[in-house]
Amino acid sequence: MAKQKIPATPSIRRLPSYLHIIRQAEKEGDEYISGTVIANELNLEPIQVRKDLAITGIIGKPKKGYPVHALITAIEHFLGWDSIRDAVLVGVGNLGSALMGYQEFQFHGLNIVAAFDKDPKKIGSTVHGVPILPLDTMELQVRNLGVRMAILTVPSVAAQETTDLLIKAGITAIWNFTNVKLKVPDNVVVQKEDLSSGYAMLCVMIQAKKLEGR
Ligand code: ATP
Numbered sequence: 001m002a003k004q005k006i007p008a009t010p011s012i013r014r015l016p017s018y019l020h021i022i023r024q025a026e027k028e029g030d031e032y033i034s035g036t037v038i039a040n041e042l043n044l045e046p047i048q049v050r051k052d053l054a055i056t057g058i059i060g061k062p063k064k065g066y067p068v069h070a071l072i073t074a075i076e077h078f079l080g081w082d083s084i085r086d087a088v089l090v091g092v093g094n095l096g097s098a099l100m101g102y103q104e105f106q107f108h109g110l111n112i113v114a115a116f117d118k119d120p121k122k123i124g125s126t127v128h129g130v131p132i133l134p135l136d137t138m139e140l141q142v143r144n145l146g147v148r149m150a151i152l153t154v155p156s157v158a159a160q161e162t163t164d165l166l167i168k169a170g171i172t173a174i175w176n177f178t179n180v181k182l183k184v185p186d187n188v189v190v191q192k193e194d195l196s197s198g199y200a201m202l203c204v205m206i207q208a209k210k211l212e213g214r
Contacts, residue, residue, distance in 0.1 A: 007052075007055050011051070011052045011055060012079075014042075014044075015052065015055075015075055015078070015079060016079075017042055018038055018042075018049070018052065018053065018075065019072065019075050019076070019079075021033075021037075021038050021041050021042070022038070022066075022068055022071055022072055022075070023072060025037075025068050026068045026069065026072060030068055031067065031068055031069075032061070032064045032065040032066060032067060032068060033065050033066055033068050033071070034060070034064075034065030035049040035050045035053065035060060035065065035066070036049075037065070053066065053071070055078060056071065056074035056075055056077075056078050057074060058070055058074045079108070080109070081107070081108045081109050082109065083109055084111050085109055085110055085111065085148075085149055086112075086113045086145065086147045086148075086149070087111065087112050087113070087147060087149040087150060087151055087175075088112070088113065088114050088115065088116065088138075088141075088142060088145070088147050088149075088150050088151070088171075089112050089115040089116070089130075089150070089151040089152075089153060090116045090117070090135075090138070090150060090151070090152055090153065090154055090162050090166065091116075091117060091152065091153040091154030091155070091158070091162070092115045092116075092117045092119075092122055092127055092132050092153075093153060093154075093155075095153045095177060095195075096115065096117075096127075096151070096153035097127050097128075099112075099151060099153065099177075100115060100127045100128045100130050101127070101128040112130050112151070113130070113147060114130060114131055114133055114141060114145065114147075115127065115130050115131070115132045115133065116132070116133050116134070116135050116137075116138045116141075117132050117133075117134075117135060118134070118135040135165075138165060138166070138169060139165060139168060139169040142166070142169035142170060142171060143169055143170055147170075148170065148171060148172045148173060149171065149172075149173040149174075149175070150166045150171045150173070150174050150175070151174075151175045151177070152166075152176045152177060152178055152182075153177045153178070154178065155178070156178045156179055156180050159176070159178040159180035159182060160180060160182060160183065163176075163182045163183075163184065167184060167185065167188055171188070172187060172188050172189065173188070173189050173190075173191075174188065174189070174190045174191070175191050175193060176190050176191065176192045176193065177193050177195070178194075179194045179196055179197075
């Protein structure tokens, strides 16, 4: 089967910000929104916004802009946020618990159905209504639930072994919050969300501003 061409990562990363602004416009009763208005809100070039929005297939009208409702539907559909995706989470520590309580995910169709941990003190309890199950039942549970997506919030030392177990259980998409570069087969996709590297970026920007004397 031919590989589907995925648009550039920065374009995909900008779509949720566009969506936020366009939803706001819808709330305010606007029927159309111009690419320039979106660009100004986000300090981007209008040409960039128009290029990014072309991904959705919605065409703007000269002088009017984009039809707000159709654009929201198209972005949500492109992102797959208009359908429910079940996921499991492994490692219910501080970060894992916070993610389980993050309300925004439900607007994106992400539904955490179960969590796994190896700590006997946590097993059997619930976090934000989601049951914490023993790690050694993970393979069976993931198969029974038919879940394909996992959120990984175990300590880094346990990241690869947990990943191997998840893949054995049939998981094909991993949202990796550890700082480990996971080894996975070709049929498995991984998105790494290393919070430390994001913070490193912020710190370097602070230093650069100091050097500029601001
Ligand atoms: P806490 O202090 O509550 O454990 P934490 O965020 O400091 O929180 P971490 O050491 O980062 O904890 O571990 C995150 C979670 O992952 C913990 O709940 C821990 O019990 C769990 N965990 C550790 N190893 C594994 C593993 N191999 N499989 C599943 N869960 C694991």
